[in-house]
Amino acid sequence: MAARIGNHRPSAPSAAFWGACLYFLVLLSASAQTAEQLQAEMKRMEAGAGFATDTAYLNLANELGFILAESSPDSAVSYLDLQLQRCREARYEKGEAEALKIYGNALQNKGDFRGSISYYSEALEIAKRLDGEKLVPGILNNIGLVNYNLGNYAEALNSFYEAIKGADLTKDANVKAAALNNVALIYFEQDKLEEAKEKYREMLAIYQETGNKGRVILAYNNIGDVELKQNKPLEALKNLQVAYQSATELNSPEFVEMTSRTLADIYAALDSADRAEELYLQSIALSRENGYGVPYAHSLIGLAELYYQKGELQQATDLAKEGLAQAETMAQPMQMRNANELLSRIYEDQGDFQAALRSFQLFKFYNDSINTSHSQRLTATLEAEYEFSKKEMEYERASSRQRWIIFSACAGLLAFLIILFVEYRNKKNLDKAYHSLQDKNNEIASKNEALEKALSQLKAAQAQLIQAEKMASLGELTAGIAHEIQNPLNFVTNFSQLSAELIQELSEERAKKPEEQDPDLLDEILSDLQLNLGKINQHGKRADSIVKGMLEHSRASTGEKVQTDIKSLINECLRLSFHGLRARDKSFSADFSTEVEPDLPQAQLVPQDISRLLLNLLNNAFYACANADFRKENPDLKPLVTVSASCIAKGSPKARLKISVTDNGPGIPPEIIDKIFQPFFTTKPTGHGTGLGLSLSYDIAKAHGGELTVQSVPGEFTTFTVFLPV
Amino acid sequence: MKILVVDDERDVEDLFRQKFRKEIRNEGLELLFAFSGKEALEILEKNRPPQVATVFSDINMPGMSGLEMLGIIKDRFPKLQVSMISAYGDADNYQKAMNSGAKGFFAKPVDFDSLKKEIRDISKS
Known part of the structure; x- marks a missing residue:
């Protein structure tokens, strides 16, 4: 069975909650003196003045209080009331915190868990104010133990956890190891054996480092205990051999008893009955001698089981009965259950079925009670586990x-x-x-x-x-x-x-x-x-008039419209065009005729522009029908340009002058007839025409609000017609 | 002696009549006028052989040019003398006229003295 550690003396199994669990205390004072030694020392100091405010004296008084709280909690309470008053008067806060904690210990030992919690809390409050908070982790571990005893596993684990954390900060290895042991105990309760073993190993490492031999033995013992429960007796055996060896060397009865008992359980599991018997007997002897009640019951029942296995029923019965009586004294349901179970088997073998039934009923009762409390604890620990892992995560x-x-x-x-x-x-x-x-x-x-x-x-x-x-x-x-x-x-x-x-x-x-x-x-x-x-x-x-016309032609158009005699304009242009062509081309020969309507009305025109238009049309006409190439190809054709002028829709508002220039040249091919009014379009050889003549003529006609159209039949004629408003 | 003058300018008639007033009055010179090549040919065609001693013709005329007419006259009436009168007294026109059988070539403005001499030469022959 694993043991848990609090600030209790190991020699106080009466306070044990469960039969197989041992309480250990964390010793806070460096020197472990007896009550008598402490009282003598204090007496000596009381002779001097102001001893009540001397911190050294107050520390001694606390040590004495600690011992009293363990051995005689009732008398410790009134002693500690005085001690608290002294510390407060001396304004010695560290001493006050220590006294409050010891007060908590005393109340816990008295079974007043709630009272102890309130003292621990007061102590904690002061401890937190103190520089370095060195007392805090220990107080937290004690609070955890109270909560554990009250079944508040979640709060217990919280406190243990805070204690571990605080101990890490204050480098308080003892408190850390004690808290680890208590955490492992909760894992053990939950059957989380690997986790429990891990915590015990952490604890072992700490004690090995600090060289605390007793606690190293405890750690080995507890690890072996876990391994036995894991059904790994050979591994458990190794650890317990180490623990038993150390305990024997240390010559400490409590550790020898503890390790011999656990070792006996292991040998029993390994069917080494003789070794087990020997060790149980050692445990029984040591327990009886030192008054270890729970271990005594445990080993008696374990030995009874061994004898029963060997068929020595009478011896088994006697030991079992003695174990049961011891367990009943100690109010240990686990041992009472084990004893009754063994007895019911023995009675059954002996044919005493009535006794067997009675024992079995008792076994059943204790077993149920254990299972119930166990499952309650399990629920609580599961909850605690959750809180704990939350804390751990935090x-x-x-x-x-x-x-x-x-x-x-x-x-x-x-x-x-x-x-x-x-x-x-x-x-x-x-x-x-x-x-x-x-x-x-x-x-x-x-x-x-x-x-x-x-x-x-x-x-x-x-x-x-x-x-x-x-x-x-x-x-x-x-x-x-x-x-x-x-x-x-x-x-x-x-x-x-x-x-x-x-x-x-x-x-x-x-x-x-x-x-x-x-x-x-x-x-x-x-x-x-x-x-x-x-x-x-x-x-x-x-x-x-010719010179004037020439000047007018070369001059930019004034754009001014004047009354113009169309007939004379046509004749002038005809002659100019004809003689111009004749002058340049000696072979040029063409006839022209005019068909001008007699009483042609005068028109409002820009004469320079219209003469330019007519000259363009006439030049084109003469060129078309009388150029050398065309005449060579058509020697019989007499080139003729005819100019006709008339007035259409005479008298109406739509009256228009219609001037046509017709030549009997080759005509305009249909594929280019649409292009002839485009600027720069020309059929003349390069350098012979600007390609702007007809384009400008078209613009002039448009500018007069008139029109310029063309009709042509290839091989027959081409006629350009200008319509101008009268 | 009949002389045919061909020119599209109608005022040529007045000019020639006045210039040759004395010859017309005193020497029996008769001037005929045609205002196009076509008209001239019609006059010449009236009588065969033509009653005209010589023809003086302008070159630059609308329709049939003087040179064209010269060709036709020389074709139809090879013996008829034709002299050309041109505003453009250039070598090109002169060459063409002479090649076509022209008797003489006069540049405008006409030097009437030389023209009269020409007429006298013709009348003597």
């Missing part, structure tokens, strides 16, 4: 909290760095995107600028082209114009010369005698002179 957490905080900080830092990095990268990407966007914007802006520049250049170029087209057509006309000017100039020259001659002739005639003068001739000369002056005037005006 402890784990507490100790790992710091690691966790460091880890968290590191993780946080790492996360922060990662976020920083990601942010940095995002920012970089954004910057990049922003920059590339800016670049693109700049690019677009510069392209826009370039486009605008190109557009303005294009507009300028267009204006230049229009002007160039004008000049080109002017160039084309130059020859025609020259001819048109040359002719009137020739007439002017000729008629003026002629007139001079006529005047000469007139003078000569008048110089004659009057009778010789020919009056008819004189009349004729005078009438010719008049005619000639008219001709000179007429041709001068003709030249003038």
Whole structure:
């Protein structure tokens, strides 16, 4: 059976709760003196002044109180009341806490568990205030024991656990080992034998380190006890041999008794009856000698079982009865149960069935009572276990909290760095995107600028082209114009010369005698002179109008509409066009005709523009039907350009001038007829046409609110028709 | 002597009549006028052989040009003398005219003295 350790003297088995369990105390004083020695020492000190406030004296008084609490709890209570008062008066808090704890011990030994708890709690409160909290773990272990005795396993485990923790901090190995032992005890109760053994081993390690031989023996004993319960008697045997050897060497009756008893149980389990008998007898002798009640009962019953196995029924009966009586004295249900069970078997074998039944009924009763309390304890310990593991986890957490905080900080830092990095990268990407966007914007802006520049250049170029087209057509006309000017100039020259001659002739005639003068001739000369002056005037005006027209043509259009005589405009353009072509191409030969409606109304026109339009149409017409290549291919065809002008819907608001220019050239192929009004479209060889003539003509017609249309039959004719509002 | 003058400019008639007033009055010179090649040919066709001693023709005329007409005249009336009068006294036109059998080539404005000399030469022959 495992033993538990409290601050009780090992020689006080009367306080044992269960038969096989031993109480051990944690000795708080360094020197273990007897009550008599302590009282003598104190007497000596009481002779001096102020002894009551001397801490050394008060410490001695506490030691004495401790011994009294164990040996005579009733007298200890009144002694401790005085001791507490002294400590308080001396304002010696450590002493006061110690006294309160001892008071708790005394009350616990008296069976006043609740009272003891309140003293322990008071002691704990003071101990916690004291520097280093050195008294705290021990008090907690004692509180745990009280709770254990009260069946409050959860609270007990809490206290034991807090005690272990506190003992770790205060480096109080004794308290830690005691608390470990008590925790192991609870595991043992729960049949969690491996866990119990582990706690005992921890305890063993501590005692081995501190060199506490008695406690090392206890640890070995308890480990063996667990192994026996685990049905591992050979392993248990090894541990108990060590324990028994040490106990014998130490020459301590209580440890020799304890180890011999456990060893006997092991040998019994191993069927080594002789060794078991020998050891039980040793245990019985030592127990009887030293008054160890529970062990005495245990070993008697164990020995009785051995004799029963050997068939020595009488001896077995006597031992069993003695064991039962001892157990009854000690009120030990476990031993009473074991004794009654053995007795019922013995009586049965002896044929005393009535006695056997009585014993069996008693066995049954104690067994049930044990099982009930056991299961109650089991429930409680399971609950406690839960609380305990929670506590343990908390402890784990507490100790790992710091690691966790460091880890968290590191993780946080790492996360922060990662976020920083990601942010940095995002920012970089954004910057990049922003920059590339800016670049693109700049690019677009510069392209826009370039486009605008190109557009303005294009507009300028267009204006230049229009002007160039004008000049080109002017160039084309130059020859025609020259001819048109040359002719009137020739007439002017000729008629003026002629007139001079006529005047000469007139003078000569008048110089004659009057009778010789020919009056008819004189009349004729005078009438010719008049005619000639008219001709000179007429041709001068003709030249003038041509020059003006030329200037108008080359000048930018004023856009001003004036009343215009269409017929004369058509004739002028026809002659200009014809002579222009003739001048440039000596082989050029074409006929033209006009079909102008007689009373054609005048129209509001921009004459320069309309003449440009007509010249374009006429030049195209002459070129189409009279160019060298076409005439070579069609030698029999007489090139003819016909200009007709009429007014349609005359008198109505929709009245329009219709001017058609028709040539009998090759016609326009249908596939290009849609393109001829497009700018720069030309069928002439490169360098011979700007491709703007018809386009500009179309624009001029539109600008006058009119239209320009084309009809063509290839191989027959082409007709361009201009409709202009009247 | 009949002389045919061909020009699309109608004022040529007045000019020639006045210039050759004396010749018309005193020397029996007769001037005929045609205002296109076509008209000239019609006049020439009226009588065979033509009653015209010589033809003076402009080159630049709408429809049939003077040079075309020259070719036709030389084709139909090989003996008829034709002289060309052109505003463009360039070598090209001159060459074409002479190659086509023109008698003479006069540039505008017409030097009437040389024209009269030409007429006199013709009338003598």
